Amino acid sequence: MSNFGDLIRIAREEKGLFLRQVAAELDIDQAIISKFERNERKPTKEQVLKFAKFYKLDKETLLVEWLSDKVAYDLKDENLADKVLKAAEQKIKYKKK
Amino acid sequence: MSNFGDLIRIAREEKGLFLRQVAAELDIDQAIISKFERNERKPTKEQVLKFAKFYKLDKETLLVEWLSDKVAYDLKDENLADKVLKAAEQKIKYKKK
DNA sequence: ATTACATTTGACCAGTTTTGTCAAAACACA
DNA sequence: TGTGTTTTGACAAAACTGGTCAAATGTAAT
Incomplete structure (x- = not known):
């Protein structure tokens, strides 16, 4: 993973x-980048985009990685994670209309 | 929804x-409850459980509602939401092992 | 229109969390 | 040991959260 x-x-x-x-x-700061690389700290969105540009990585791929890390982290203690994700999906779909 | x-x-x-x-x-505080009811503020987990108990609502239902609101909110500006949710699902599955 | 009561709004504070800075410690290796 | 890289941890600044309160707004009855 x-x-x-x-x-x-x-x-x-x-x-x-x-x-x-x-x-x-x-x-x-290089200390912060070291922490990003070891997943000890989460970057801001702006930082994610800086990395994508500099390393010529696909912006979307990197954003998805970053956001899903965050979501997974938020739900890490929850045994309801599956239900939560399904419900969230519905809510997002609904909002799009 | x-x-x-x-x-x-x-x-x-x-x-x-x-x-x-x-x-x-x-x-x-009643002002805070008013804001909860209008989804203007997010309660803490403890507060969610207080409501479930007091109103005799299913704890799990309420927690899922609360967490999925939060996740959907985090992704509200992202058109990558679908991909993010799928990736998060994988990460959570992976962690469970 | 005034009263009485319920709800909503917004300003403010305190506590927590997040982010950044820096230097020292740890690591790698010639 | 000496040189250069990475990691760690203490600290401060900034941003975010959660709570309190009073004033403003809404609502219905008289």
């Missing part, structure tokens, strides 16, 4: 960059 | 109670 941290760590390693370099480029 | 606010408003009206009375009984 993938997650946001893995995606950006792999992307960075593939490009052979150091945290320091990415930090300078994106203007985000 | 139902939501948490509607459920507790209907329950209160069926019992013919005023906000003031419910507020006193549950020890929650």
Whole structure:
């Protein structure tokens, strides 16, 4: 199962960059990026988009990864997760109309 | 499409109670309950359980309503909602193992 | 229109959580 | 040991939440 941290760590390693370099480029403290890569902290949406652009990753893929991490985290203690997701789906569908 | 606010408003009206009375009984400010009923504020989990008990509503139903409101709210601006929910479902399944 | 009561609104505060900064500690390895 | 990278943790600033209260608004009866 993938997650946001893995995606950006792999992307960075593939490009052979150091945290320091990415930090300078994106203007985000390298300690924070280290935490993002280990899923210890959640980035903001703006940061997600910065990573997508810089690493040339698909924006949508990265956003989905990030948002689903968040949702999964919110529901982590809930044994009702399945029902909740189904109900949420209905609500979102309904709102679209 | 139902939501948490509607459920507790209907329950209160069926019992013919005023906000003031419910507020006193549950020890929650009546202004806040008013906001819960209009979905202007989200209650805490403890408050959800208080309502379930007081109105004799099914705990699980109310919790699902509350959590799915929250998830739907988080995804309200995202046209990726479907993908996000599917991904979140996988992540939750995966974690259970 | 005035009274009486219920609900809603909005300003404010306090406590919590989130985000960012930094330097020191830990790690890797020549 | 020395050099460079990553991780950790303490701290502060900013953003978000939840609660309190009083004033404003709504509603119905007289």
